[in-house]
Amino acid sequence: MDKVIAILGPTASGKSDAAMQLAEYLNTELISADSAQVYRGMDIGTAKPSIEEQKRVKHHMIDIVDVDESFTVADFQQQAFKTIDSLHNFNMSPIVAGGTGLYINALVYQLDFTQTQSDQDFRDKMDEEIATKGLLYLYEKLQKKDPKAAARIHPNDEKRIIRALEIVEHEGGGERSYDFLVPRADYDFRLFGFNYPRDILYDRINRRVDTMIEKGLIGEVTTLYEKYGDSPMALKAIGYKEIIDYLKSDIDKDEAIRLIKRNSRHFAKRQITWFKRDNRIVWLNPMEKNSLKNLISGIE
């Protein structure tokens, strides 16, 4: 069966470096599984690989849409598999590397996104209903129309309530499958996780944010903000929304930097939680000398 190597982990865990080295060793190409790196112009804040790095190893799923375009997991899933299949045709074992848990799961598990597309008009309508009638009203509506979905969603979880209603709206309340997390059997996935001890990871995150500021993050965000305003979802990403608040003079620069660091730490924690539950992942500590060797021996 065709192999796919996946290297995942929280932000600043060293997974990208490891993936680069492995890709060069195996003479293959990388597929980024990162929901922010898909956007053109979001470079510094997403720690996107440099031009030089991209010359050394070909990266897919980077710079594929503009900031004001919509891009979803389903798009990712479809395009990533297309890339995986074409690399397999060249007898390469692709390396998926990234920290967006949902994107990883969209490859590694049988997640079926083909039924109901996202519907911005419907979502806008729902936002209005929340403003006028309150979120609870929508939740109760969902309880009537799809009790199973409602049972899985917390009454405060606005986005999931809206999405569930969206599905009901388009499929007329048809039964959805809730057999989640069924591993995909048609590819041979090898999963590796990178992580540091928590205090070291946080230290790396803090220092990386300082480096981003030095590299010109504020300039990057200013350009995007002037071009697109503050409404595109992509600009709600960590490192972007905080700088935008600073540009609007809502907070000062030090506060923006503090918040980027804190939000990145919180994000890393969520990523760790996400990956923890997949017991197929082989965890590697980048501080150990043999971690790359262990990685290589794990894919034979």
Next chain:
RNA sequence: GCCUCGGUAGCUCAGUUGGUAGAGCAAGGGACUGAAAAUCCCUGUGUCGGUGGUUCGAUUCCACUCUGAGGCA
């Protein structure tokens, strides 16, 4: 040397007319199926500076002591 005000959670501090304590920030845990770097849920982590005294009971009152800041000499 004397006087004043402090010492309580990782940090900044509140509080208990005596019944072993709580806010903000920071932090920890969890969920996740077409916005996912999004969205949402749960959790207070503490010899209340130290030692003695009064008391049924002291973080709270008293004494001494250590320590920080300021003031007067």
